[in-house]
Amino acid sequence: MSLSSPSRFFSLRIHAKIHSISTLRFASASASASASEEFYAHLHENRGNVEKTLATVNGKLDSTCVREVLHRCSPNQPLLGIRFFIRAGLQSNYRHSAYMYGKACELFKIKQDPGVLLDVVEAYKAEKCLVSVKAFKVVLNLCKEASFANEALWVLRKMSEFNIRADTTAYNVVIRLFCEKGDMDMAEKLMREMGLVDLFPDMITFVSMIKGLCNAGKLEDACGLFKVMRECGCLPNTVVYSALLEGVCRFGSVERALELLGEMEKEGRDCGPNVVTYTSVIQSFCERGKSMEALGILDRMKACGCAPNRVTVSTLIKGLCSEELFDEASKLVDQIVATGAVSAGDCYSSLVLSLVANKRLVEAEKLFRKMLASGVKPDSVACSIMIKEICLEGRVLDGFYLNEEIEKMRFSFLMDSNIFSILLAGLCQQGHLVESEKLARLMLEKGIQLKLPYADGIVENL
Structure with missing residues (x-):
């Protein structure tokens, strides 16, 4: 066969694939075209009362339909498009995915111009629209997607002007945004404010606060929230402990991390450490050049009946190799493979990658070929x-x-x-x-x- 054949085959394959993809896209678009056309047409029939107009449409509402309408509104009609998006999010048979929130922010350039969200709320007020708490939550989730803390707080404050009482979920969105922003003063203020309006922080509130305080290096304040949690009738669990432990591992001492890990092991049940918890501590030790000590954490895992996963083993291998403890890394892999906790392919593949990362290509290639020869799949x-x-x-x-x-x-x-x-x-x-x-x-x-x-x-x- 001539050497030109591969080029011809590549060309035919590419054309066939393009045709196949085009066919699928056309079929998908056709299925939702009628619904999106109907929604878009009604949006233009009566812009003065968007919500009532949309309520008369019987077309099937799904993510494809919503995306098509947003695309058509995005060039010159952002307010109309966002109002449609909010209205769609209120329907009982449809719920916006995280992808759709991201798509709305992208199409309407919300991250570049947060004012467009505020304009929508002001338009509701000017038109004296009946707005539900669920509609405000859609707006807050758009703020969350765009990482707008100040704008989310503005939306939260606006709810009272519509005779709407913010609930714990709404407060949680705003508190989380300020925690991620690093403004713990405002986050703590909002948490105290919840008590003044007869709302109680829940597990989501406390996890956000603990993560925020830890990221701000306020470990003692984060630890103090445990007492507050119990007073609120919200008992700490593995998720809360793990959030605090992660902060201690990043900003505290390894000794404090071991103490907290010991508390979790003692508490057991809903507070017992899991594989993610142990792996966080192991990673902390490895990052500080204490990979041999990290092996001791692996022994504690086994004693508590918690099996390591691939991430745990990979973290240990990477740490040992970075300290040039290649023999110890090899011994570790053999031990883990013997227990069956992690597959031989995953273990030896992690060792190959660590050897390559540490410029040990000869050893890496030798191990890789040994894997193939013994039937171990990399x-x-x-x-x-x-x-x-x-x-x-x-x-x-x-x-x-x-x-x-x-x-x-x-x-x-x-x-x-x-x-x-x-x-x-x-x-x-x-x-x-x-x-x-x-x-x-x-x-x-x-x-x-x-x-x-x-x-x-x-x-x-x-």
Whole structure:
């Protein structure tokens, strides 16, 4: 077969894929076009009373329909589009996803111009609209998506002008925004204000406050909230303890972290540490160059019947390797694999990546090939990184044959398409045309497209 065949196959495959995608998009658009057209038409029939106008539409409301209407309103009618978005969010058979909140902020450039949200609220007031607490929550969630703390507070204050009483959920949104902003004075003020209007902080309130105080380095104040929680009848649980422990790990001492971890282990039940809790402490030790001490936390996990996960093991391996304790890292992997808590593929892949990160390519390649020889399946990241590093050394043919060994194992993995392009480009440049054609066919079978930086050179060489 001629060497021009791969280029022709790539072209046919790409055209087929484009046609397939276009067909799917057309079918999807057709299904929601009538509903979005109906909603959009009614928006223009009577702009003076948007909510009443929309109430007369019987079209099916779903995310595709909402997105289409937002797209049509976004260029020149942001207020109309946001009012439609708020109205859609009030329906019993539809609920905005986090994606849709993000899309609304993007289309109406809310992050660049927060005034558009305030204008909507003022328009409700000017038109004497009946606005529900749920409508205000949609506006607050838009503020949350845009990370607008001050604007969210303004919206919260406006609720009383519509004879609406803010609830705990509304306060939580604003408190969280100020905590994320680092303005703990305002967050604490709002929390105290809740008590003045007969509202009680819930678990979400306390978790936000504890995280905010910890991020601000106010560990003692965060610890003090535990007493406040109990007084409010809100008992601390693993989530709250873990939030505090994370703060202690970041800004406190390892000794204090161990004390708090001991308290959690003693409390047990709903307050007992989980794998995420233990992993946070292990990470704290590793980041401070105390990876050997972190191994002791692993023993505590086992004693409490809590098995490590891949993140736990990866964190320990990374920490040990960064301190050049490669033998200890290898021993750890063997121990974890023996217990079956984490698969051999995940454990050894993490070790391969840490060896590469620490410029131990020879050891990494030796371990990787040993994995393949023993039937242990490396993960996609390890495969991609290993082949890339070999190619960067100029050993493109070795990279090709290593990829063939991986393919022979016949397991499903998603290697970075960039790596395939780098490998194919290297083979072409070094004149390995038989291998180039073979790899090109494999890419076609897998549906992997050439990346633009390498495509022109590859086609030219072929």
